[in-house]
Amino acid sequence: VAVLGIHQEPEKAAFYVPEYLHDEGFDVWKQGAHAGPPLAVIVSTDAHYSIARTLRIMGWGDRGVIAAPIDAHHRLTPEAAETALGQAGDRRVIGIVAAAGSTATGAFDPLHELADVAERHGLWLHVDAAHGGGVALSETQRSKLRGIERADSVVWDAHKLLMMPALVTAVIYRREAHAYEAFAQQASYLFADATPDQSWWDLGQRTLECTKRAMALELWSALRTQGEAWFGEVVDRQAELARQLAAKVAAAPDFELALMPESNIVCFRHLGSVTPGELDAHNRMLRKRVIEDGTFYIVGTQLPGGFYLRSTLMNPLTEEVDLDALLDYLRELSLPCRP
Amino acid sequence: VAVLGIHQEPEKAAFYVPEYLHDEGFDVWKQGAHAGPPLAVIVSTDAHYSIARTLRIMGWGDRGVIAAPIDAHHRLTPEAAETALGQAGDRRVIGIVAAAGSTATGAFDPLHELADVAERHGLWLHVDAAHGGGVALSETQRSKLRGIERADSVVWDAHKLLMMPALVTAVIYRREAHAYEAFAQQASYLFADATPDQSWWDLGQRTLECTKRAMALELWSALRTQGEAWFGEVVDRQAELARQLAAKVAAAPDFELALMPESNIVCFRHLGSVTPGELDAHNRMLRKRVIEDGTFYIVGTQLPGGFYLRSTLMNPLTEEVDLDALLDYLRELSLPCRP
Numbered sequence: 001v002a003v004l005g006i007h008q009e010p011e012k013a014a015f016y017v018p019e020y021l022h023d024e025g026f027d028v029w030k031q032g033a034h035a036g037p038p039l040a041v042i043v044s045t046d047a048h049y050s051i052a053r054t055l056r057i058m059g060w061g062d063r064g065v066i067a068a069p070i071d072a073h074h075r076l077t078p079e080a081a082e083t084a085l086g087q088a089g090d091r092r093v094i095g096i097v098a099a100a101g102s103t104a105t106g107a108f109d110p111l112h113e114l115a116d117v118a119e120r121h122g123l124w125l126h127v128d129a130a131h132g133g134g135v136a137l138s139e140t141q142r143s144k145l146r147g148i149e150r151a152d153s154v155v156w157d158a159h160k161l162l163m164m165p166a167l168v169t170a171v172i173y174r175r176e177a178h179a180y181e182a183f184a185q186q187a188s189y190l191f192a193d194a195t196p197d198q199s200w201w202d203l204g205q206r207t208l209e210c211t212k213r214a215m216a217l218e219l220w221s222a223l224r225t226q227g228e229a230w231f232g233e234v235v236d237r238q239a240e241l242a243r244q245l246a247a248k249v250a251a252a253p254d255f256e257l258a259l260m261p262e263s264n265i266v267c268f269r270h271l272g273s274v275t276p277g278e279l280d281a282h283n284r285m286l287r288k289r290v291i292e293d294g295t296f297y298i299v300g301t302q303l304p305g306g307f308y309l310r311s312t313l314m315n316p317l318t319e320e321v322d323l324d325a326l327l328d329y330l331r332e333l334s335l336p337c338r339p
Numbered sequence: 340v341a342v343l344g345i346h347q348e349p350e351k352a353a354f355y356v357p358e359y360l361h362d363e364g365f366d367v368w369k370q371g372a373h374a375g376p377p378l379a380v381i382v383s384t385d386a387h388y389s390i391a392r393t394l395r396i397m398g399w400g401d402r403g404v405i406a407a408p409i410d411a412h413h414r415l416t417p418e419a420a421e422t423a424l425g426q427a428g429d430r431r432v433i434g435i436v437a438a439a440g441s442t443a444t445g446a447f448d449p450l451h452e453l454a455d456v457a458e459r460h461g462l463w464l465h466v467d468a469a470h471g472g473g474v475a476l477s478e479t480q481r482s483k484l485r486g487i488e489r490a491d492s493v494v495w496d497a498h499k500l501l502m503m504p505a506l507v508t509a510v511i512y513r514r515e516a517h518a519y520e521a522f523a524q525q526a527s528y529l530f531a532d533a534t535p536d537q538s539w540w541d542l543g544q545r546t547l548e549c550t551k552r553a554m555a556l557e558l559w560s561a562l563r564t565q566g567e568a569w570f571g572e573v574v575d576r577q578a579e580l581a582r583q584l585a586a587k588v589a590a591a592p593d594f595e596l597a598l599m600p601e602s603n604i605v606c607f608r609h610l611g612s613v614t615p616g617e618l619d620a621h622n623r624m625l626r627k628r629v630i631e632d633g634t635f636y637i638v639g640t641q642l643p644g645g646f647y648l649r650s651t652l653m654n655p656l657t658e659e660v661d662l663d664a665l666l667d668y669l670r671e672l673s674l675p676c677r678p
Contacts, residue, residue, distance in 0.1 A: 032400025033372035050549055057547075059398030061371025159550065166550045208396075210389055211498065211505045 033059045040091040041126075042066050042084045044076035045304075048103045048128055063091060070304070074107040074259055078117045085121060095124035095152075100145055101132035104301045104310070105258065106242075106265030108132060111147030119150075127151040130169070132263055134161025137228050138235040144262065152178070158219045161235050161264065163316060168215045179206045234316060238264035241313040245323045252327060258308045267301060267308040272334045280307040282334070289333045296326055372398045379430040380465075381405050381423045383415035384643075387442045387467060402430060409643070413446040413598055417456045424460060434463035434491075439484055440471035443640045443649070444597065445581075445604030447471060450486030458489075466490040469508070471602050473500025476567050477574040483601065491517070497558045500574050500603065502655065507554045518545045573655060577603035580652040584662045591666060597647050606640060606647040611673045619646040621673070628672045635665055 394403030
C-alpha cells in the first residue's frame with residue numbers, strides 16, 4: 001500500500017493512497033508527488049481548516065481540496081460528494097472526509113451513505129470525529145455515529161466532549177496494519193527490526209512525533225475511575241444545555257438561531273436593531289468585545305448565511321442560569337454606549 | 340514568499356521555499372508540488388529521521404533528501420554540502436539542515452561555514468538544535484553554537500538538556516514574519532482578521548496544531564525560578580559525566596569509543612571476545628538484553644563504523660559510580676551463561 005500520512009492536532013487528518021494507486025506503480029511516499037497525478041480529497045465546505053492545511057503541507061495545494069456544499073442541516077450529503085467527484089478534472093480523488101460532528105456547527109454527516117459512496121469509488125473514508133466522537137459513550141446519542149465502523153480512519157479528541165485536558169487525541173484505523181504503514185521508515189537508534197505484530201509497543205513507528213506524551217494514560221485513568229456511563233451523562237448534559245441555549249435564542253426576538261444543535265455547539269447571532277447588511281459587522285464587533293471584556297468567552301464562525309457567534313457547551317459547571325446571563329450580556333455589550 | 344512548512348516533534352523541521360522560487364511564479368503552498376520542479380534539501384547522513392519523514396510527508400519522496408557524508412568528527416562540512424549540491428540533478432535544492440548537536444552522536448556542525456554555503460547559493464539554513472541548543476546557557480559550551488544566529492530557522496527542545504518534561508520544544512525564526520507565513524490560511528472561527536503585528540497572541544496561525552499545550556510556561560517558570568546560570572551548571576555537569584564515561588570506555592580494553600563526545604551523548608561498543616564480523620550482532624544483542632532486564636536503559640545507533648551503544652547523560656541524579664556500574668553491567672550481560 002502506498003501511503004500518504006499526516007496527523008494533526010496532533011493527528012487531525014490521516015489519508016492513504018488506496019491500493020489501486022500502488023497497483024499502478026505509484027508510491028508517493030517513496031517517489032514523491034511528481035511520480036503521479038495531482039491528488040485530491042472531497043471535504044465539505046464546513047470541514048475543519050486542518051484538513052486543507054494538511055493537504056497543502058503534503059504539496060497538494062489549494063486544489064487538493066474539492067469542497068462539496070453542505071445541505072440545509074450543514075451536512076455533507078452523498079449527492080454532494082458524488083457531484084464533487086465529478087469535478088475532479090485531472091486530479092485523482094483518493095478519499096472523502098466526513099464530519100461527526102463538524103467543528104463549525106456540530107452537524108453529523110450521514111456516515112453510512114458516505115461510506116457507500118466511498119466503497120463504490122474505491123475511496124478512503126476518513127471521519128473527523130474530533131469533536132463528536134465522545135457521543136459514543138451516550139446511550140441516547142450514540143446513534144449519531146452510525147456507519148462510523150465503516151470508516152478507514154477516525155480522529156477523536158477526548159479533550160472535546162470528555163473533559164480531558166488538551167491534548168488527548170487518537171487516530172483509529174479500521175485495519176491495524178495501516179497504523180504501521182503511514183510512516184514506514186528506518187531509524188536505527190529507535191526502531192528495532194521487528195514486524196508490526198512484534199512492535200505494538202513501539203509508538204514511534206505509528207505517530208508523527210518522535211517524543212510524545214503518554215496522553216492515553218489520562219483517558220484510561222479517567223475511564224477506569226469514573227466508568228463509561230458517567231462520561232455518557234457528561235455528554236448528555238452538554239447536549240441538554242445546548243438545547244436549552246438554542247431554545248432561548250429561538251424564543252428571543254432579538255437573536256437568531258443558525259440551526260438546531262445536534263450536539264453541544266450552538267451557532268446564533270444577535271439581531272439587535274441593525275440592518276441585514278450590518279449583521280456580520282455587528283456580530284464580529286460583539287465577539288471582539290466579549291474577548292476583550294473577558295466575562296464570557298465565545299468564538300465566531302462563518303456559515304453560508306453569514307457570520308455567527310458560536311458557543312460550545314463543555315464546562316461541567318455551566319448551569320442554565322449562565323445561558324440567560326450570556327444572552328443578557330450580549331444585549332448589554334451591543335448597546336452603543338456601554339456603562 | 341512561497342512557503343512550505345511542517346513542524347515535527349511536534350516541530351522538528353521547518354523549511355521555506357526561498358523567495359527566488361516565488362519570483363519564478365511557483366507557490367507550492369497554493370499551487371501544489373506539481374506546479375514546480377521536485378524539491379530537495381541537503382542533510383547529513385546522520386540527520387534525525389524526522390527530517391526525511393517530514394520531506395516524505397510533503398510529497399518530496401526519497402529524493403527529497405540529498406545525504407551528504409559526515410567527516411571523521413561526524414560533522415557535515417561545507418565541502419560535503421557543496422558536493423551534495425552538485426548531485427541535485429533535476430531537483431531544486433532549497434535548503435541545508437545542520438545539526439547542533441546531532442541526535443546520533445551529539446556532534447556540532449560548523450554553522451558559520453554552512454551559513455556561508457547557504458548564503459552563496461541562496462538556500463534556507465535550518466539548524467536542528469533540538470538536542471544541543473541548551474548549551475547556549477553554558478558559559479563554557481556556548482561557543483559550539485557559533486553561527487547559529489545566521490540560521491533562518493532553529494529547532495530547540497528544552498526537554499533534552501534542560502530537564503523539562505517532554506515535550507517543551509520551539510521553532511525559532513530569524514525573521515519574525517516567517518512564523519506567520521508558514522501556514523498562511525483562513526479559519527473564520529479561529530483567526531481574527533489581523534496583521535501579524537496585531538495577532539502575536541494568536542499561536543494558531545503559527546503552529547502546526549490547532550489546540551496546543553502552553554509548553555512555554557514550564558520553561559519560563561523554571562528559568563524564572565532557577566535562573567539561567569543554574570541551567571548552565573546542569574548542562575556542564577551532563578557534559579562532564581559524558582567525558583568521564585568516554586574516558587572510562589577509552590581506557591577499557593574490552594570497550595571501544597566511537598568518538599570523543601562533544602556534548603552529553605556517548606557512543607561506544609563492547610568488544611568482548613567476539614570477532615570483528617560479529618560486533619554488530621553482539622552489541623544489538625546487548626542492547627536488547629539491557630532493555631529486557633530494565634536495570635539500565637540504553638539505545639543503539641548505526642554509525643558508519645557499525646552498530647554502537649548510545650548513552651545520553653541527562654538524569655541529574657546520575658553519579659560517576661553509575662557509569663562504572665553500567666560498564667560492569669554490560670560485561671556481565673555479555674557473558675554466554677548469565678547467573
